[in-house]
Structure formats: structure tokens, C-alpha cells
Amino acid sequence: MTLLTHAEASAYWNERHQRESDLRSGGHMAFDEATNHMFYMRRLALLMDLVGLQSSPVAPLYLLDAGCGKGWFSRELARFGHQVDGIDGSEAALEHGRSLGGGPRYHQSTLSGWRSPWLYDAVLSIDVVFHILDHAEWERSVRNLASLVRLGGRLVISDWNLDEDRAFGNYQMLRSRKRYLTLLAECGLRHDGWRSYEFRRSINGFHAFTRTG
């Protein structure tokens, strides 16, 4: 099957965010709303393990939700007192996020194009980079996210943990564990492991990295 071009993928996401309910638009299309809610909660709990259980409005963590969609994770993380920037390519998704308020600052940007005045304690990219179908753009995106993590900070990226690349349908390209480990080692990040979502039959999970240099 031929993969979508960049323009087709952008149009797909903008249209899907306009058409689908809050959770299905960025979650799993085969799940109903209640199941998607569990899926979101499950991943939020994993993220809390990876980012830490600190909650302090007087000493907030600076977080980037890279590919935030309608901002469910951004809002939940902001509720803990964190300062959250949410970026996404889809203006329709961001408009929806902004209408719900709750603290995050939303910006329309690609992952490769986002420039920030500050580094982040953690950069999170939840079910996004395997939708970047072009390998060169994937690499620019992952490098840019890595460059935004402060020393000692965390990078968390969803993908699977197998040693091969594989396309699913025309809009997903799962990438080998080795690609992440090699690229991010070059960027000064240590791989701290992979946590499976362990939700229904999902093959995905979170790769966690820490900036060490």
C-alpha cells in the first residue's frame, strides 16, 4: 500500500479531528468512547511513572506535548501544576483544545519546526512519530525533540520495540528500536527502557530516554 504524502497526512488529521469525538480523534478508531477513555488513562499513568509524581504549582515541570492533538494529555498534565506547551500540525485540533482551556499553551507547528525559548524537563510525543511517514522528516523531528530536553530531562516517544520497520495501512510507519537508540545516542540521550501500553492488543509502548550529555 502506498503511504500518504505529507500534505495528504496533514489533511487526514485535520479532517479526522473535525469529524471524530474528543477521544477517538486522537485515540484508537476501533474503540468506543469508554474504551478510549481507559486507553488514555492507562497511558497517562505510565507517563506519570516516566515523568515523575511531583505536583507543584510553585515549582512546575516544563513539559512539551509534541503532537498534542486536541490536548487531552496536555490538559491532564497541566492539572498537576505543570507548565505545558502543546504543539500539533492540525489547527482544527488546537482550536478545540484552546476552547477547553485548562492551562496548556497551544501552538501550530510541526515536530521538526518547533523552536522554544526554554528547554523542557520532559518532552512527550504520544502516538505521533509513527505517523511521520517520511524517514528523513522522522529523523529531523526526533532530533529536534531531543534538542529541546534539558540535561537530566526526559524524552518519551511512542513506538513499538521490535527490530524492524513496518508500515501499517497508509498512515503508520512503526520504526525499529535500533533506529531510536542509534539516533538518540548520537544526540546525547541514554535509553532507559521501553514500557508496553499493555492495553488490549496494542503492540505499542513508550521508549524513555534521559539526556546525559
Ligand SMILES: C[S@@+](CC[C@H](N)C(=O)[O-])C[C@H]1O[C@@H](n2cnc3c(N)ncnc32)[C@H](O)[C@@H]1O
Ligand atoms: C494519533 S494522534 C495523537 C494525538 C495526541 N497525542 C493524543 O494522544 O491524543 C496524532 C497527532 O499527530 C499530529 N501530527 C502528525 N504528524 C505531525 C507532525 N509532523 N508535526 C506535528 N503534528 C503532527 C496529528 O495532527 C495528530 O493530532
